[in-house]
Amino acid sequence: MSADVPDNNRARELLAAAGLSPTGDEVAFFEMMYPLLRSRADTVYSVEQDFEA
Amino acid sequence: MSDYPLTIAEAGASLRANRLTSVELTRETFARADRLDAQLGTYLYRCDEAALAAAAQADEDFRLGKDRGPLQGIPLAVKDILSTADCPTTAQSLVLDPAWGQRGDATVVARLRQAGAVLTGKTSTMEFAIGLPDPAKPFPVPRNPWLISAWAGGSSSGTANGVAAGIFFGGIGTDTGGSIRIPSALCGVTGLKPTWGRVSKSGCVPLASTLDHVGPIARTARDCALLLNAMAGHDPTDDCSADAAVPDYTRALTGSVKGLRIGIERDHHTRAPMVDPSAAARLEEAIETLAKAGAEVVEVSMGLWDAVNEATIITTFAEAFTYHQANLQRRWEDYGIFTRAMITTGAFYSAADYVQSQRVRRAGRREVLDLLQSVDVIVGLTMGAGAPPVEGLDFASALMLPAFTAVWDGLGFPTMSVPIGFTDAGLPIGMQVSAGPWDEARVLAVGDAYQQLTDWHRAVPTMAVG
Numbered sequence: 001m002s003a004d005v006p007d008n009n010r011a012r013e014l015l016a017a018a019g020l021s022p023t024g025d026e027v028a029f030f031e032m033m034y035p036l037l038r039s040r041a042d043t044v045y046s047v048e049q050d051f052e053a
Numbered sequence: 054m055s056d057y058p059l060t061i062a063e064a065g066a067s068l069r070a071n072r073l074t075s076v077e078l079t080r081e082t083f084a085r086a087d088r089l090d091a092q093l094g095t096y097l098y099r100c101d102e103a104a105l106a107a108a109a110q111a112d113e114d115f116r117l118g119k120d121r122g123p124l125q126g127i128p129l130a131v132k133d134i135l136s137t138a139d140c141p142t143t144a145q146s147l148v149l150d151p152a153w154g155q156r157g158d159a160t161v162v163a164r165l166r167q168a169g170a171v172l173t174g175k176t177s178t179m180e181f182a183i184g185l186p187d188p189a190k191p192f193p194v195p196r197n198p199w200l201i202s203a204w205a206g207g208s209s210s211g212t213a214n215g216v217a218a219g220i221f222f223g224g225i226g227t228d229t230g231g232s233i234r235i236p237s238a239l240c241g242v243t244g245l246k247p248t249w250g251r252v253s254k255s256g257c258v259p260l261a262s263t264l265d266h267v268g269p270i271a272r273t274a275r276d277c278a279l280l281l282n283a284m285a286g287h288d289p290t291d292d293c294s295a296d297a298a299v300p301d302y303t304r305a306l307t308g309s310v311k312g313l314r315i316g317i318e319r320d321h322h323t324r325a326p327m328v329d330p331s332a333a334a335r336l337e338e339a340i341e342t343l344a345k346a347g348a349e350v351v352e353v354s355m356g357l358w359d360a361v362n363e364a365t366i367i368t369t370f371a372e373a374f375t376y377h378q379a380n381l382q383r384r385w386e387d388y389g390i391f392t393r394a395m396i397t398t399g400a401f402y403s404a405a406d407y408v409q410s411q412r413v414r415r416a417g418r419r420e421v422l423d424l425l426q427s428v429d430v431i432v433g434l435t436m437g438a439g440a441p442p443v444e445g446l447d448f449a450s451a452l453m454l455p456a457f458t459a460v461w462d463g464l465g466f467p468t469m470s471v472p473i474g475f476t477d478a479g480l481p482i483g484m485q486v487s488a489g490p491w492d493e494a495r496v497l498a499v500g501d502a503y504q505q506l507t508d509w510h511r512a513v514p515t516m517a518v519g
């Protein structure tokens with residue numbers, strides 16, 4: 001299960017939704033980092049337990 | 054001073070034997086800071102006048118027969134993430150409201166003062182205990198006394214490099230993902246992250262509130278025990294503070310590991326990517342030392358390691374982003390470039406990511422508690438390499454550093470980094486010793502026993518000799 005789909009444009013959308021205004025270079029950095037961070041985040045969904053049991 | 058003591062315990066013995074006074078000791082620590090701090094970037098602020106007044110009071114108390122305990126008259130320093138009555142509190146940031154630090158002493162600072170400690174000043178950190186050294190901002194870049202071109206580690210950078218260089222005898226650090234243990238390992242000193250809730254966070258600028266820990270850094274495990282004795286205990290002003298009994302931690306320091314069951318975790322430490330083989334060798338040598346002293350060593354594996362590690366990272370960035378979002382919107386440029394980059398990644402995680410991360414942390418706790426049915430402590434490397442160069446450090450490269458600390462923040466269990474020697478390049482390496490919740494005494498006992506068998510903790514960087 002993944003909570004999100006890696007998508008470079010998604011980084012720009014999330015920054016705007018958060019009300020943030022990074023510089024152009026920083027936006028490019030976040031676009032580069034976003035798929036990496038999302039990929040790493042998927043690790044937490046590898047734990048398949050019934051947590052609410 | 055030719056007979057300058059190395060440790061809190063030694064300094065305390067010298068004070069009580071009238072071999073030196075607290076004022077002499079404090080003046081000597083400031084003389085060392087005068088000589089070394091421009092290179093090391095240890096202090097953000099020094100409190101010379103207040104410290105010398107506290108030292109004179111400690112001497113007067115000794116003269117009158119009033120002894121408040123092992124910290125009386127001992128020069129200690131405080132990471133500039135904790136508020137202090139007599140020094141500014143900045144979190145090494147242009148963003149923190151100056152009023153934040155005007156609340157007086159943080160609980161843990163007040164406790165050290167009550168114990169008679171001489172607080173010499175506020176030490177460097179990374180901005181808000183996250184980020185990386187940023188030369189563009191008006192704050193020192195903390196460097197490593199073993200190799201001045203190398204980083205001190207962070208975020209309790211100045212507390213660790215100051216202890217290593219003898220600029221003070223110990224101090225307070227904070228640890229959210231490794232910020233006590235990483236600089237301790239990289240600078241060759243001892244640092245303890247207690248159980249979450251053991252030491253009050255009241256007066257500590259938050260980074261990630263479910264992960265932040267306050268703890269001691271010193272040269273030895275015994276000194277950390279002396280500091281924790283003063284620091285630990287319930288604080289009703291901190292909602293996260295646990296009302297748990299606090300033992301005298303020095304009572305556990307028997308020097309023996311005979312019969313102790315040590316679980317060595319290699320799968321996610323020495324077998325991890327990017328680990329310096331000489332660091333791995335030092336860990337094996339340390340384990341052999343403990344085994345020869347009578348410990349029973351078995352290999353264990355923490356199956357949820359990677360998931361808990363990532364859950365801790367997600368939690369850190371999500372909680373930090375929550376705290377900083379409004380200021381990031383208004384004052385983006387005032388944040389350091391690495392700080393704003395790291396914290397902003399919190400915007401990339403969803404509510405589901407955060408909730409799943411808390412589930413994984415709970416699952417990780419259950420797994421490790423099960424493991425601790427068969428072993429008393431779990432050991433591994435603190436960092437899989439020596440200190441990296443300051444030049445070239447950035448967010449992406451920092452993510453690649455072989456740090457093995459964050460999992461223990463996510464679990465909230467006590468863990469300590471103890472120096473175990475040097476890499477082939479001559480940089481310090483630390484061993485992490487971890488136990489179950491509220492069992493700091495066992496962690497300290499293992500560290501102390503190891504330090505009675507070795508002398509890595511007594512190594513002094515060349516620049517600090519004399």
